[in-house]
Amino acid sequence: NPNYDIVDTKPAEQGLIEIPRKNIKLTGELGQGAFGEVYSGLLSNVPMVDGDLPVAVKTLPPVCTEQTESDFHMEAVIVSQFNHPNIVKFIGVCFSHHPHYIVLELLEGGDLKTFLRAARPKQDQPSSLTVLDLLRLSLDVARGCQHLEEKRFIHRDIAARNCLLTTKGPNRTAKIADFGMARDIYRSDYYKKAGRAMLPVKWMPPEAFLDGVFTTKTDVWSFGILLWEVFSLGHMPYPGCSNEEVMTLVTQGGRLDPPDSCSLAVLSIMIACWSSVPEERPTFSAIISSLEKSLQSSRGLPVIYAPPTIS
Numbered sequence: 001n002p003n004y005d006i007v008d009t010k011p012a013e014q015g016l017i018e019i020p021r022k023n024i025k026l027t028g029e030l031g032q033g034a035f036g037e038v039y040s041g042l043l044s045n046v047p048m049v050d051g052d053l054p055v056a057v058k059t060l061p062p063v064c065t066e067q068t069e070s071d072f073h074m075e076a077v078i079v080s081q082f083n084h085p086n087i088v089k090f091i092g093v094c095f096s097h098h099p100h101y102i103v104l105e106l107l108e109g110g111d112l113k114t115f116l117r118a119a120r121p122k123q124d125q126p127s128s129l130t131v132l133d134l135l136r137l138s139l140d141v142a143r144g145c146q147h148l149e150e151k152r153f154i155h156r157d158i159a160a161r162n163c164l165l166t167t168k169g170p171n172r173t174a175k176i177a178d179f180g181m182a183r184d185i186y187r188s189d190y191y192k193k194a195g196r197a198m199l200p201v202k203w204m205p206p207e208a209f210l211d212g213v214f215t216t217k218t219d220v221w222s223f224g225i226l227l228w229e230v231f232s233l234g235h236m237p238y239p240g241c242s243n244e245e246v247m248t249l250v251t252q253g254g255r256l257d258p259p260d261s262c263s264l265a266v267l268s269i270m271i272a273c274w275s276s277v278p279e280e281r282p283t284f285s286a287i288i289s290s291l292e293k294s295l296q297s298s299r300g301l302p303v304i305y306a307p308p309t310i311s
């Protein structure tokens with residue numbers, strides 16, 4: 001599989017760090033993951049760390065198929081490969097006996113899509129977010145994507161829902177935190193699992209949903225959609241359209257409308273990401289440079305106001 005050059009040995013031999021289960025204390029529930037619960041927890045006896053380290057713990061339900069178990073292991077193998085400030089950090093696993101755990105960096109701000117939707121202007125109260133905030137979030141994800149590109153890793157599901165925030169506060173950092181689609185492809189059971197209906201068609205370029213061709217330029221297209229999600233404060237792309245309608249529209253050259261408060265510079269990045277010719281789409285380095293340029297000139301821009309109510 002072009003995604004990886006690791007030998008397809010049993011994941012356990014992939015050198016995953018085994019954490020003694022007695023060092024993990026689950027403290028709360030973060031949400032229902034694709035497999036089982038994701039808990040917040042505290043990890044003790046961490047070298048170089050005084051006191052307990054707050055962590056997120058993904059759990060595999062004790063009753064599950066061999067298939068689900070190896071999917072879970074593969075997710076750990078994938079995340080453990082990366083070391084970047086904009087990709088969720090891998091800490092270790094408890095695979096010695098059930099229930100199996102994957103221990104990851106705790107990101108307390110929740111997912112990016114939910115955060116954006118909650119930050120929308122309310123009745124005559126402007127959004128708490130500025131253009132600068134949106135550019136910073138976009139840059140964070142672009143930097144994470146650039147790291148994946150450098151590691152020749154194709155994510156296949158770059159979207160706001162798959163990114164998490166360190167905090168909701170002003171010093172928030174966005175990180176790519178879900179690798180489920182890439183994992184399924186590697187396990188090559190995705191055709192069984194992800195029938196067309198489950199494919200993130202609204203985030204996919206034509207060559208992907210038409211011919212199943214995936215390259216790093218697939219992630220560039222998806223990043224363009226994520227940029228649109230950020231600047232539309234968490235709208236669903238192609239509102240009201242079915243996946244079939246989006247495939248027809250996009251194949252015929254149709255594209256998303258510009259979000260309300262979006263500069264020409266940011267819009268031109270989106271449009272470039274959505275070139276029908278994959279090679280014409282920008283690299284993540286180019287995307288980062290133009291976002292950084294926008295960020296320099298965006299200081300002091302007014303906050304995003306609700307669209308004027310027709311009086």
Ligand SMILES: CN1CCN(c2ccc(C(=O)Nc3n[nH]c4c3C=[N+](C(=O)[C@H](O)c3ccccc3)C4)cc2)CC1
Pocket residue numbers: 030031033034038056058088104105106107108109110111161162163164177178
């Ligand atoms: C009022 N708000 C409500 C929302 N709230 C939250 C809601 C969810 C989380 C959360 O899941 N945090 C996570 N930290 N690390 C990982 C997490 C998930 N992981 C996973 O691997 C999950 O599979 C995952 C990955 C990507 C996106 C979602 C879930 C790894 C944190 C705060 C803050 C307070």
